[in-house]
Amino acid sequence: MGLVRYLQPRVEGDLRPLLDDHAWLHQVADALGSPLNLVLPEQVARNVEQFRRVLAAHHLSGGVYFAHKANRSHALVRALAGAGSGIDVASLGELQHALGAGFTPERIMATGPKSREYLWLAARSGVIVNADSVAELSGLAAIVATHGLPTVRVMARLSGFAGTGTTVLSRASRFGIPATGAGPLWDVLDKHRDQLDFLGVAYHLDTVGLPEKAAALEGCLTAMDEAGQRGLNPRAIDIGGGFGLNYLADATEWESWTTELTSAVLGRRPPLTWNGHGYGLRNEGGTVRGALSVYPAHRSVAGPDYLDTLLRTESALYRRPLGTLVLDHLYDLYAEPGRALLDQCGAVLLRVEQVGDDGRGETLVRVAGNGTDVGLEQHGVLMDPILVPRGDPQPGGPAGVYLTGNLCLEADLITRRKVFLPSRPQPGDLLVFANTAGYLMDFSAGGALMQPTARTIAAYRAGDAWRWCLDDGYWPVTGREEIG
Ligand SMILES: Cc1ncc(COP(=O)(O)O)c(C=O)c1O
Missing domain, CATH: 3.20.20.10 (Alanine racemase)
Structure with a gap:
């Protein structure tokens, strides 16, 4: 547990109840596929x-x-x-x-x-x-x-x-x-x-x-x-x-992660990133040089x-x-x-396809989506996804895993940062990146290798209930019956 370095997302407003509703998330992803974008107009x-x-x-x-x-x-x-x-x-x-x-x-x-x-x-x-x-x-x-x-x-x-x-x-x-x-x-x-x-x-x-x-x-x-x-x-x-935008729930997690990244770059702790990537930091003869070039997530x-x-x-x-x-x-x-x-206007849902070990002691989790579907690396935003298990969570406690995408490319990682989850994911589970509406959703999504790009759905309230429709079907009158 000492090696676990969460960067838990800040989830507020209407996004909170939606992302807490695991059955609903599985239902929409089953119906519309992965990746799937969710927006909250x-x-x-x-x-x-x-x-x-x-x-x-x-x-x-x-x-x-x-x-x-x-x-x-x-x-x-x-x-x-x-x-x-x-x-x-x-x-x-x-x-x-x-x-x-x-x-x-x-x-x-x-x-x-x-x-x-x-x-x-x-x-x-x-x-x-x-x-x-x-x-x-x-x-x-x-x-x-x-x-x-x-x-x-x-x-x-x-x-x-x-x-x-x-x-x-x-x-x-x-x-x-x-x-x-x-x-x-x-x-x-x-x-x-x-x-x-x-x-x-x-x-x-x-x-x-x-x-x-x-x-x-x-x-x-x-x-x-x-x-x-x-x-x-x-x-x-x-x-x-x-x-x-403040992506993270906890300032101390951010401070501790950036400190630990420095230690990892110096080889004083196990890597926190794929192949020891330093996000701008490097080890020059035992001294850290360079500048951390990521979005200040907290x-x-x-x-x-x-x-x-x-x-x-x-x-x-x-x-x-x-x-x-x-x-x-x-x-x-x-x-x-x-x-x-x-802020708090969207999320990206990714289905877990495969979970395995890379032979070097790291866990690789392949998802149905790729680095263009959720632009964390392109925009330098570091945060953990939310694990939405399909069944009972796996025993064994927290897991640090690397998320790989569905492109046949070495470089296709959803994030080069090792993400931390409360338990080891299993195929069929969902990983949900919260608060992705700004640049992290469809900014550079493309159809590389003819992989499907995300459909987008809009969720809105109708009285006490939540409803959704395809993004292009939503207008400000949707779900509201005017009484005239
Ligand atoms: C001219 C201009 N205005 C506004 C913005 C929005 O910036 P942000 O999303 O950081 O608020 C951009 C972003 O590139 C821009 O180029």
Whole structure:
């Protein structure tokens, strides 16, 4: 037991009773196969409300735009449309999906790399275009002028923010216009006033580091001043996503696992990972070098609380809380949470196919699914699945096992981390990864080796009972009979 290092998932809200209902889980997996995705559209609608409450508590107007890329589910996107949320789309396909799900154009923000077709549909339908470069803005202006389209509301994504000194604080990004040299941006906006209505500036940083985010928001406030001085009339700041999600139930399990990983890399304890993989750490002559490059799976401040903390953070430059500065200027504040908005909104079910030993003392558990069906490795998220036995659990106590997938590839592990379960699984059992709706479900699922990809079902409440339907059959009216 001393060698057991659980990383138990945090399971809350409606996901808890569903994942506790083992008979129901087996029933749906028997009917629809493995892998199987489960989403909870009503939960996402509640989550958006939590973010909105933070904006309201800071007396800020603006809105929440769900970063669609985090999940392809129709049910989740339609539930958000029904809940009055905004949506951040990052491709032509996502824009079409959002329009078809019921989002009206004023609630859609088009981000990401943009083809001419994507720009045309964005302009034609009147959504906000959040541009990555000056060239994109001139291209958009040309499309608007040539095709006689109405003026488009645009935002400009900035990157490379300086701190209070001259040091650039934010990490290098391939997206965005340099915040410290925005002259060409103001020129293009000035030149194309008839085609482009400049709403304001934006950032999205691929980090949950608060100092970087605070420097970026401060940089946006400075840029808004600059734009005002150039005679533009900016009125909104978009602070992107990256509010983080707390995957684990217990902070001490996370601390202890990361400490033990270091010991394992040094060879001071049996490996905790496949072939001694160090997740960025390595042993150089008895000293650990490198940096742990995984998602910080336990987070004490995440999601709406993170937004609140950011807005309370004092600007080093302006000596006032960032939220107060936004309010004083009467700017709208937009946020684009992806992962955080999907907290407790889904799970992936995998059936155990085979359990065996690898001849080196390790237990291998092969599941009906693969590493593209649950993107733990791709996104660096480490957590244990929940074991849902079909019959009585095996005696013998906790088991540390490696989960292998159904691809005929050495590299196909569901996670290179040894996962810990309360008992040894058996064929026919289910392993359920909780809280996978954000990026860990269908982000990169593909049909490699013609293996089946997961079906997705939406579970929703009908009075006291739970019901489910196929993902593409769910709409916000499903299961609710209006009395008229
Ligand atoms: C422009 C933009 N906004 C929002 C997000 C969502 O980030 P997260 O899921 O970390 O909240 C992303 C993610 O890549 C993004 O690129």
